[in-house]
Amino acid sequence: MTRNPRKAAVVGGGIGGLATAVLLRDGGWSVDVFERSPALPETGTALGMWPSALKALDALGVGERVRAVGRAQSAGAFLRPDGSRIATIDVTALRRRTGDVVHLLSRPDLLSLLYGALGEGVVRFGERVADLGALEGSYEVVVGADGLNSAARTALFGSAHRAVHAGATSWRGTVDGDIGSVTETWGDGLRFGITPTSGGRTNWFACAVLPEGAYFPGGEAAWLRGRFGHWHAGVRQVVEKVTEPEVLRLDLYHLDPPLPSYVKGRTALIGDAAHAMTPDLGRGACEALIDGVVLARALLAAPDVPTALRAYDRRRRPVTQRLARTSRLMNRMAHARRLTGLRDAAMRAALTLSGPPA
Structure with missing residues (x-):
């Protein structure tokens, strides 16, 4: 007699939700993914897939396609506004340590x-x-995979655990032209990041310490040129190409306080729904992927759902909450307005001693 497949519902068709669904379906489950958007997005900024995320993508059968479509990071550096170097990201050491590099x-x-x-x-x-x-x-x-302002999280744990403004805002976009290697430039309460992406284009982001909702309708590009237009040549080259319609403005948030568990009953939270963090480590998409793979593997291996969910929570909650704390600390460091020399020395020492989390 043929047994009916086990059934899973995934709320949210983003990166983590799709990852969970792929592995469960490959394992014989029947899966329905509920996505509120009408279709997949056609635009979006660049993501860095760190080696641990690439391993998760390998488990999903798309790792080699990601490496082929994406662009391997060949170098990276933290700079000051005048172009002098704070620290270097040792890409060669990352490859030696993990067997891979970041793919964008x-x-x-x-x-x-x-x-x-x-x-x-x-x-x-x-x-x-x-x-x-x-x-x-x-x-x-x-599976609650419904992002930063997760309705699933609120339903499970109430409104006390919510996305809280991190005290800063961001701008993002893409411009024509290949600016070169990955850089992040830190000023006084300001920073600017440059990431080459596919098609000979360059992804960029900027951050500043500003109150929540302090937008400049119709004047975002001009504000950026006023704040960053005198920085080093790499930043100027990007800022001069930014046009108003292409600027995506987003305040930065993190989940506070952290959740006491990522599971309740027969529901599990993954990605930003479970551990929304500031983007300072570039790990949000990576951790959502890993969440999805770990959860799906637990469900496929455990004798019952409660056992699987406990295993998922035990494995993923400590590491992701630690990353969230580290990301928040880096956000505060990057936006410091005083003792920036000490801040730069601390960043240089951290990268020299341990390197970035892989």
Whole structure:
């Protein structure tokens, strides 16, 4: 007699949600992904896939495609506004330590690869889940992968655990031209990042210490040129190309206080829903991928759902909450307005002694 497949509901069709669905479906589960957006995004900024995330992508069967589509990071540095060097990211040492380097690709490219591995008919676009409890009645497990302002998180743990403004805001975009290697420039309460991406284009971001909602409608590009237009040549080359319609302005948030658990009942939270962090380590997408793979593997291996969810929480909560704390600390360091020399020395020592988390 053929046994009916086990059923999982995934709330959110982003990176973590799709990763979970791919591995569960490959393992014989029936999976429905509920995504409130009408379709996959066509635009988005560059993501850095660190070696640990690439291993997760290998488990999903798309690692080699990501390496082919993406761009291997060949060098990286932290700079001062005059172009002098704070510290170097030792890409060669990272390869020796892990066997791989960071690969850069756009969010739409990554989502497209994951969606292709999942196949048609699994993702229900344009469907917002209003009642998490109703899903638990129809599925053996529910995965909350609904991002920063997660409704699933609120349903499980209440509004006390929410996304809190980090005291800074960001701007992001892409310009034509290949500026070169990855750099992040730190000034007094300001910073500017440059990341080459596919198609001979360059992804950029800027951050500043500003109150929540302090936007400049119609004047974001001009504000950026006023603050960064006198920095070193690499930053100027990008800022001069920025046009108003291409600027994406987002305040920065993190989850505070941290969750006491990533699971409750037969529901598990992954990605930003579980551990939203500031983007300072560039690990948000990576950790969502790893969450999805670890959770799916636990569900495939454990004798029952509660055992699997406990194993997932035990493995992923300590490491991701530690990364979230480190990212928040780096956010404060990067936006320091005093003792910047001491800050720069601390960053240089940290990279020299241990290197970035892989």
